[in-house]
Amino acid sequence: MLTYHIDHSSKSPLYEQLYRAIRRDIMTGILSGGERLPAKRPLAAHLHVSQITVETAYGQLAAEGYVRAVPRSGYFVQQVDTLPHPIPPAHHPIPTTSQPSEFVFDFKTNVVDTDCFPFSTWAKLSRAVLTDYDRNLLLETAPQGVFALREQIRRYLYAFRGISVEPEQIIVGAGSEYLVTLLIQLLGRKRTYAIETPGYPKLIQIFQANDAATAPIALDDDGLCFDALCASNASVAYLTPSHHFPLGIVTSAARRMALLRWANEADDRYLIEDDYDSEFRFVSRPIPALKELDHNDRVIYHNTFAKSLAPSLRIGYVALPRNLLPAYQARFGGYASTVPVFEQYTLARFLETGSFERHVNRIRNLYKARLDTLLNALAQSSLTGHYHVSGTEAGLHLLLHMENGMNEQELIASAAANGVRVYGLSSYYVGSSSACPPATVILGYAGIPSAQLTNAVAALAHAWG
């Protein structure tokens, strides 16, 4: 007769203890295939448990296939392979993630100052959405996102970017990485995507993760080198025409027309316009979007709220040309929206009530002030006469070209030794960085308050002086 220690004082139910004990014996081979388990009544008596306990344990074992019930015969152990010999887990330690930063000042580009975000307004709108929508927040929404939000995005695009699209063309999604992946799936992997070099390191990662071929194209003063694009076999170009990242180049009107013409030369050519920081133009009014001039449905517009609101709010969107909508709906129309309904309604109200526009105007001024502080601090430092800057017409970073005899690596190392993190321009190049201007670092200033920028420049002057 099977004998197990059943602990009546345990929190674990008796049947579960019995089930686990028998299961272990089957898995380790102590009970072997074909063996008949004891009848319920004698086993119950033997273990001082109720017959129901044994029955429940046997039922569970049968449900999981460890034993088989044969009517009028009883329960028989099934033939079960024993488990493979485990590799000690120490062989695969959990890798440590990022260490805390050693830097006092970090001029990184992918941050925003969330201290300026009107959180009390956002929280008020959030509470109102909870109250007003109530249980409706639980209902699944349209795959492309909540209509109210898409309508607000449509209005925003029309009023501030001159773009005319319908809410039906807009897809709201959980950030850039998700949306660019979706675009690659929609446009396909059997083509080559032209990407800018230098450019976003993350962008090339996304294309690589999707096994999509890329053709890195350099830039001249007018934007993406047009001859190089034509010479490539790319049929889609991913661009930052309003303000190139990281060089700051604004694609000229002539180049825009040339790019649109290129896209019009074949039915499957598209331009993906990444309008990532169009809200933060400091000189003159915003540069019109390429999409504004797109009368032939060749431009896919892409933007996110990560820079204008907060990175924790994972909301971005694309506006598809009409001619791509049937393919999108056929292939992805069944995908669920990746952004919770609650955030979508809250953001819709934030846009509708004008809070977004007020916030963007406020932080544009704030970042402009930081830029001025940074430029002044540089001009008044001992570095003056030994550098020039570029890319200062729009935010939220500039290029600092040093002429103090140090190369890029020396600039980074000596800044780091003085507690300041700066980023070498060459690391933003895809493939060869031979076209990279020498001794150039990128300074993102959105994450450093004005008061600290002066100290950060002082530290740089000490490092590089």
Place this chain on the structure above:
Amino acid sequence: MLTYHIDHSSKSPLYEQLYRAIRRDIMTGILSGGERLPAKRPLAAHLHVSQITVETAYGQLAAEGYVRAVPRSGYFVQQVDTLPHPIPPAHHPIPTTSQPSEFVFDFKTNVVDTDCFPFSTWAKLSRAVLTDYDRNLLLETAPQGVFALREQIRRYLYAFRGISVEPEQIIVGAGSEYLVTLLIQLLGRKRTYAIETPGYPKLIQIFQANDAATAPIALDDDGLCFDALCASNASVAYLTPSHHFPLGIVTSAARRMALLRWANEADDRYLIEDDYDSEFRFVSRPIPALKELDHNDRVIYHNTFAKSLAPSLRIGYVALPRNLLPAYQARFGGYASTVPVFEQYTLARFLETGSFERHVNRIRNLYKARLDTLLNALAQSSLTGHYHVSGTEAGLHLLLHMENGMNEQELIASAAANGVRVYGLSSYYVGSSSACPPATVILGYAGIPSAQLTNAVAALAHAWG
């Protein structure tokens, strides 16, 4: 001299009207490349606007590259291609999306009854999270998700599924489609993925959208056909072992061991365990997860909160084996978390306070009652004796095998004619459906309240009687 009508009563700034007018003339070729714009002062006088207005307009045109400023000479029109001839937008009408349903009752499988969701508790926790975390909700979180939520998922997996993983192994993401895409990117497209047939139609869509090769494998009574898996060139198998969708088969203990052994035979083999409705087992206790038996790091566990909470809350997760963590971190460690921080904290509290467990227990009973109502209504209807059911041990759907002489298409059509939508099993097969049992429909009952289920069955009895 350029002459434009400047509307002083318009809401549009004067400089913008002038800028737009000149830009239009450049784009349409009225002003041609090389032409010199009038000097600012005479043009301002001519148009009755201030000199600042002209200067601002010229500055904007220069910023966008429509004109070029030549010091001490003035502004010159740049050579700009005229725009391609637009295709009338009517050629690409916006496709209409889903029409409202014609059905009185819809036995679809991918719904849950959100009426049972404790929304007041959720809203209370949401408000508390807004108050307690305040501005911290704006900070970007770890790419894998908020630690507090991953810790709660770890506890849940340990307590209810017997799975031991560390929070570092868990990746929170915006739903299944996102997470499976991530897994395909992590495991690569240069291999074949075994998938179950029949199975989720969406799953095959995701693999296709990612250009990942699949090997559809049939099931026998023990689960995925083992010989067919071995004969395929698959190195990863995507499975629903606790409760196969849609057949309801529980993978037997012997088959589980065989699958684990298969995965152990090569270093790059993995099993993806989709534990989609393990919370809703009605007979005996939950079937243990394959991951519980995975001592050699071969099982990737995947689940979402779409069925246990609400589909509008786009939160799912995967638990990676430790040996995949270095590759994940190297390639995707820079990706931003796709779920807003706010929802992550709220769900963490929902789990922590026991609300989730109470809710799941409540809806398990509710769905069990619906299942009983459905089975009773069928048994008491005129259909009795002309059908049998299977897959009723777990939720939230069953298979109804009809023996009334109608084939699957006739069953669906006559049900539809009586206002009831049922789903033919054959449509869930990948490739050939020759193995599909005849005249079988899937009834998902989670979305239909008990009171209506009786009426729905009456309508089916009328259709099929």
